Amino acid sequence: MSLLEVIALTGADARAAERGGADRIEVVADMAADGLTPDPDLVAAIRDATSLPMRVMLRANAGFRTTGAELDRLRRAAAGLADAGADGFVLGFLDSSGHIDAAATGKLAADAAPLPWTFHRALDHAADPVQAWRAVRDLGGRLDTVLTAGSARGVDAGVEVLVRRAAGDPAAAAMIMAGGGLRRKHVAVLAAAGVTAFHVGTAVRPDGDWDAPVDPALVREWRTLVAAAAG
Numbered sequence: 252m253s254l255l256e257v258i259a260l261t262g263a264d265a266r267a268a269e270r271g272g273a274d275r276i277e278v279v280a281d282m283a284a285d286g287l288t289p290d291p292d293l294v295a296a297i298r299d300a301t302s303l304p305m306r307v308m309l310r311a312n313a314g315f316r317t318t319g320a321e322l323d324r325l326r327r328a329a330a331g332l333a334d335a336g337a338d339g340f341v342l343g344f345l346d347s348s349g350h351i352d353a354a355a356t357g358k359l360a361a362d363a364a365p366l367p368w369t370f371h372r373a374l375d376h377a378a379d380p381v382q383a384w385r386a387v388r389d390l391g392g393r394l395d396t397v398l399t400a401g402s403a404r405g406v407d408a409g410v411e412v413l414v415r416r417a418a419g420d421p422a423a424a425a426m427i428m429a430g431g432g433l434r435r436k437h438v439a440v441l442a443a444a445g446v447t448a449f450h451v452g453t454a455v456r457p458d459g460d461w462d463a464p465v466d467p468a469l470v471r472e473w474r475t476l477v478a479a480a481a482g
Contacts, residue, residue: 276301
């Protein structure tokens with residue numbers, strides 16, 4: 252079964268995503284920083300606007316590292332965001348050497364329990380992506396999705412990595428959600444390798460502009476494309 256996740260910044264985005272047939276939304280704030288933790292009031296408003304499953308970003312800065320103070324704030328925030336309507340979370344950190352920070356990630360994931368979570372594109376920025384992929388797979392818990400482009404430069408540069416990773420391991424294919432500059436031409440190639448989950452943001456906004464609202468017609472086009480390719 253295929254999955255289309257759409258980034259929602261507002262209640263209007265969430266309603267448009269649902270009208271267009273999205274399966275899930277990711278709620279973030281501040282796309283100028285590539286997505287940070289939103290305010291609980293925004294999450295509650297979006298929860299009122301849609302019945303779609305909603306994963307909420309837990310990230311305090313524009314990079315992929317976190318400080319002890321930031322991590323403490325995020326750990327406290329998780330409970331409030333769950334109360335506001337989050338069905339799951341999006342998180343993940345690198346350490347100062349560019350490796351997966353399993354300690355910080357594990358602490359935050361434990362606080363997010365029992366809700367499921369996605370490891371986000373910090374993976375694509377790791378010093379050793381192959382080792383990082385193994386480390387992410389070992390995190391366990393309720394991790395069920397890894398959002399990845401296969402490259403820090405986006406899906407155009409990383410699509411072959413994703414294809415190899417998915418085609419060589421059905422369990423990996425089941426966890427991969429392709430996103431980060433995803434284009435329509437990538438969907439069939441990735442689906443043929445076993446990827447069934449896809450993540451879009453600017454692709455469902457007029458002119459690819461974050462300041463434009465999600466367009467349900469564009470979501471519907473992507474939903475049809477993903478369904479046809481992933482079956």
